[in-house]
Amino acid sequence: MKYSIVLFYMCKLIQLFDCNKSDSVSRLENIKEEPIYNLYKREDNERLTSLLTAKTQYTPCTFNNCSCYLDVILKDLEPFKKGITANMLKSAKQKGTRYILIGSKLYRDSYCMFPARCSGIEYFLLKIKNKLPDLDMIINTRDWPQVSRFHGIPTPVFSFSKTQDFLDIMYPTWGFWEGGPAIKLYPRGLGRWDIHRKSLTNEYYEWPWDKKKSIGFFRGSRTSSERDSLIMLSRESPSIVDAAYTKNQAWKSEQDTLFELPAEEVSLNEHCRYKYLFNFRGVAASFRLKHLFLCGSLVFHVGDEWKEFFYSSLKPWIHFIPVESTASKEDIRNLLEFIKEHDDLAKEIAERGREFIWDHLRMKDITCYWRALLRRYSKLLDFKPSLAGIDNMIEITGDQR
Incomplete structure (x- = not known):
């Protein structure tokens, strides 16, 4: 009797078959399309509902390039849609390492706080420098983002990670190539994705x-x-x-x-x-x-x-x-x-x-993201990048790596 009552309510809940049919138990065992809800665990049922809702709403990305992430680029650059001025970059220079690309030649501040991290970034910049317009940018190599959403006018600073409280422009971390966390098993840092x-x-x-x-x-x-x-x-x-x-x-x-x-x-x-x-x-x-x-x-x-x-x-x-x-x-x-x-x-x-x-x-998706991000970023610059008046810049050729 107790078994019949439990089975009846289970069937009513999931509405998958007619409980009055004699083969209801065997049909229940054979159902694979939907998970079975639990009459006694509210949390489990909420999880199953979340799972089924997520599956219903999900559309897989079918692009064979980095277009899956285009929305991220557009969202990160949105605060700068009115343009990026030379003064904005000047005010951000203490928040990261300055990189300038002119005529497919890459230049960087002579001082880099974390050389391995700069090297990991430069691996990708050197791969795409011939496919980019002239650029001037500040790349943060610290762990923590630099541009608070709540303090003053946003400045264009690239950071690998952030929360919703920051307006940094995300870029693929240096650790895809070099300079990730160093532990005993990976003494030179986690890299080489x-x-x-x-x-x-x-x-x-x-x-x-x-x-x-x-x-x-x-x-x-x-x-x-x-x-x-x-x-x-x-x-x-x-x-x-x-x-x-x-x-x-x-x-x-x-x-x-x-x-x-x-x-x-x-x-x-x-x-x-x-x-x-x-x-x-x-x-x-x-x-x-x-x-x-x-x-x-x-x-x-x-x-x-x-x-x-x-x-x-x-x-x-x-x-x-x-x-x-x-x-x-x-x-x-x-x-x-x-x-x-x-x-x-x-x-x-x-x-x-x-x-x-x-x-x-894939590695080609990382390179693709860098290229797509910097091309769109370059269109926001309202000045022509130049080395004039900027001290302590060195050319990065790859020989330093």
């Missing part, structure tokens, strides 16, 4: 979905307390999550690893052995996010404040699982339990995420 694409794809085939460990995984330093809930859940329930803090350059004591000894670093390739990979922001947007997708694992992306240029094309419940930055241990536990109960959906989302990054974040 082209190489990582190949090695992570090899791991994707070595560790298919059914071979991966069905637990959450994270390794990283404690750059934000947002990561603490996952770490504490791992200590409490290691069969659900394997997460631990590692050292970073600022490590001073066990307080920096939440009062445990720092864990050993784990290579990006080894991440591919786990089904569920957690991504957190660092000081700004995380450099690891794009790498995690290529494992073919399901990415749990925590918080939505920080962006890189390609983030807006990645959709929650389509390419990744969204997690609130304030999520508690129990929130994360419940989310992982939900995903485990819907393994087919998890695999589907993971594969869509991997395919998007593989198809639309």
